[in-house]
Amino acid sequence: MIYGRQRLSPTDVPTFFSAIAGLFTVKLIHAHDVTRLIVLNVLWLAWLGLISLRAKFHGGKLLSFDCGLYQGFAIAFYLLGLLMACVYYLVYYAG
Amino acid sequence: MNNPSKITPPEDPEEQEAMREIAEEQEEKYGGRDRWILTGVFVVAALCSVWQFSQKQPLALFLLACTVLAAVLAIINWRSWLKKSPGEKNAISSTRFFKNLEIEDCSAPYSEAKFLKLRKAFGRNLALSAIAFMYALGGLMGVAVPQLSVRVISLSIAGAAIFLGRRPAQRVWRAGKGSLACPKCHDLLTSQASHVLRTGRCRKCGTLIITDEVPADAAAENSPEGIETSPAAERTRKRRSSRASRQFKPDQFQYDPRRILDVITLLSVPTFSVYYFGWNRLEGAGRLLIGIMILFTSALFCFMPDKLLGVGSSSFSHFKRGKKDIEPTSESAVSQPERLPLLDFAMMLAFPAAVIIGLSYLVWMHHVLTQLELALLTLCVPGAIVLVSYFVVRHEGHHVKKTGKPAPERFLWSIIALWVLAMFIFVVCLVSLIQKFWLKW
Numbered sequence: 001m002i003y004g005r006q007r008l009s010p011t012d013v014p015t016f017f018s019a020i021a022g023l024f025t026v027k028l029i030h031a032h033d034v035t036r037l038i039v040l041n042v043l044w045l046a047w048l049g050l051i052s053l054r055a056k057f058h059g060g061k062l063l064s065f066d067c068g069l070y071q072g073f074a075i076a077f078y079l080l081g082l083l084m085a086c087v088y089y090l091v092y093y094a095g
Numbered sequence: 096m097n098n099p100s101k102i103t104p105p106e107d108p109e110e111q112e113a114m115r116e117i118a119e120e121q122e123e124k125y126g127g128r129d130r131w132i133l134t135g136v137f138v139v140a141a142l143c144s145v146w147q148f149s150q151k152q153p154l155a156l157f158l159l160a161c162t163v164l165a166a167v168l169a170i171i172n173w174r175s176w177l178k179k180s181p182g183e184k185n186a187i188s189s190t191r192f193f194k195n196l197e198i199e200d201c202s203a204p205y206s207e208a209k210f211l212k213l214r215k216a217f218g219r220n221l222a223l224s225a226i227a228f229m230y231a232l233g234g235l236m237g238v239a240v241p242q243l244s245v246r247v248i249s250l251s252i253a254g255a256a257i258f259l260g261r262r263p264a265q266r267v268w269r270a271g272k273g274s275l276a277c278p279k280c281h282d283l284l285t286s287q288a289s290h291v292l293r294t295g296r297c298r299k300c301g302t303l304i305i306t307d308e309v310p311a312d313a314a315a316e317n318s319p320e321g322i323e324t325s326p327a328a329e330r331t332r333k334r335r336s337s338r339a340s341r342q343f344k345p346d347q348f349q350y351d352p353r354r355i356l357d358v359i360t361l362l363s364v365p366t367f368s369v370y371y372f373g374w375n376r377l378e379g380a381g382r383l384l385i386g387i388m389i390l391f392t393s394a395l396f397c398f399m400p401d402k403l404l405g406v407g408s409s410s411f412s413h414f415k416r417g418k419k420d421i422e423p424t425s426e427s428a429v430s431q432p433e434r435l436p437l438l439d440f441a442m443m444l445a446f447p448a449a450v451i452i453g454l455s456y457l458v459w460m461h462h463v464l465t466q467l468e469l470a471l472l473t474l475c476v477p478g479a480i481v482l483v484s485y486f487v488v489r490h491e492g493h494h495v496k497k498t499g500k501p502a503p504e505r506f507l508w509s510i511i512a513l514w515v516l517a518m519f520i521f522v523v524c525l526v527s528l529i530q531k532f533w534l535k536w
Contacts, residue, residue: 013392017365024372030458040368047364054360063357063396070361076512079451083520086454090464091527 018044018074022081030089048074125168127176133169140165151534156526196220196263198270203278203304207292210305214285217270220263227260277302350398358396362389438490443513446483450476450520466532473524480517484510 021044028037048071055067062070122128144158176184198216201209230252237249270276275284280300284291290298295305366389370382377385457464464472488510491502 013361013365017368021368026455026458029455030461032459036372040372043364043368043371050360050364054357058353058357062360063354079447079516080519082451082455084523086451086458087523087527089458090454090462091469091531093463 014070014074015077017047018077019081022078022083023085026082026085026089030093044078125171125175127172127179130169130172130176133165133172137162137165137169156530196223196266198266198274200269201274203284203302204306205304207295207305210284210291213270213275214288217267217275217285220266220270223263224260224267227256227263230256231260277304354397358393361396362393440509442483442487442490443509446479447513447516466528469524469528469532473521473528476524477517477521480513480520484513 021040024040025037028034028040051062051067051070051074055062060067140158140162144155144162147155147158196216196219198213198220199209201213205213232253234249234251234253234256237253238246240246240249271283272281276282277284277297277300279302280297282297282299284297284304287298290296291304296302297304369385374382491506495502
């Protein structure tokens with residue numbers, strides 16, 4: 001967990017949720033499910049905004065960690081999820 | 096005047112202790128201690144990957160990565176080892192692996208270093224015994240298999256495991272009764288090691304176990320009055336108190352209403368998303384299980400004390416503090432936080448964003464890449480990222496020359512992150528290319 005080792009791992013909340021959001025975004029693009037695609041990405045962006053908003057009133061920190069740390073890892077893992085899913089659908093998925 | 100190229104040793108004893116621990120860790124990992132083990136791992140991994148490759152199994156790629164990793168670690172260890180002088184080589188206790196398994200026959204009280212050494216040897220023997228036991232058990236279970244050849248192999252494995260695990264098990268048994276048992280109550284000291292290291296005494300009967308000045312008559316010294324007066328003893332006491340501050344006690348749970356808000360902020364949207372997108376897929380039990388897991392995670396984040404979790408005392412913060420000591424402190428640096436120029440940031444993000452948008456478009460069109468397209472993607476994306484970062488670095492260099500201010504630290508990290516991304520894309524695409532089109536798996 002984030003708390004034990006001072007760094008984020010793939011199983012922490014920001015990283016895991018963002019990676020899953022990235023994967024599902026590509027899945028929904030492939031399924032042409034625009035409504036759910038918009039809902040998911042709006043939720044994810046709202047979550048990033050919520051973290052910023054909460055950190056603003058708490059000295060830029062959330063649970064004693066910099067808000068930027070959460071956001072940086074969240075964006076990085078979202079892109080990673082997107083990229084992996086894109087490679088899967090473009091190379092292996094023939095459906 | 097500060098010299099940026101030379102790092103002055105920290106004055107704070109806690110920092111010194113942390114630096115020493117980091118140096119010890121580095122030495123243990125890369126100092127050449129495990130060179131033979133790593134060489135063995137490399138050989139085994141290489142053989143396994145060749146075997147899997149001949150079978151056309153995808154596991155071959157994973158094993159190949161393991162082989163490369165083991166080779167790199169083995170080379171680093173061998174290089175460090177060959178650089179050492181004969182004196183340094185002899186000073187390393189674990190030159191011979193089997194010698195490290197021996198547990199010295201002695202009794203408490205002993206020095207902290209000796210206790211740690213005994214504890215380490217005990218742990219190694221225990222691990223070997225457990226592994227041997229598992230193999231023996233698995234081998235004996237193989238008797239139930241109808242094929243005779245499998246039975247013979249299983250029994251051979253069980254026999255070999257029993258033969259090899261016999262000595263470590265004996266050592267564990269002997270140490271548990273002698274060297275690592277309390278002389279008075281015969282309690283196993285490794286099971287209460289944190290208490291022994293903190294207080295120097297047995298948890299059950301209070302017998303003195305660890306001292307830096309072993310008295311002639313140890314029994315006479317088992318009084319509550321302290322006997323540690325030398326600087327070494329003082330250092331030990333400080334280390335123990337430092338360890339004590341990191342120990343967890345149930346009354347250390349902290350309650351802060353603001354943290355509950357933090358946890359709600361962090362978990363509300365992911366929880367909502369899980370239930371919104373997965374409601375139809377999850378059964379009642381699944382919904383309940385996820386709810387319980389989220390509650391437990393929330394409780395952990397809410398009530399775990401910062402002190403125990405090491406907030407603000409990590410190696411990273413030591414590094415940052417150490418770095419601050421060597422950096423020149425100017426007024427401008429103190430008053431203005433470092434900001435990454437927007438243009439640089441936009442330039443760096445634009446290309447990966449364009450790539451992902453392009454790939455998403457192809458996914459939307461249900462397009463499957465041909466060999467040529469994938470090969471182009473493999474070469475062009477990392478190449479383009481490196482090219483973009485080169486121009487950004489040039490631009491930043493020009494900026495630094497004009498303004499006279501150094502480039503912000505975030506700039507460096509962003510460039511490194513971009514290169515890591517380029518490398519990642521290259522590896523993923525290359526593996527896909529090899530696997531799908533060249534090996535045709």
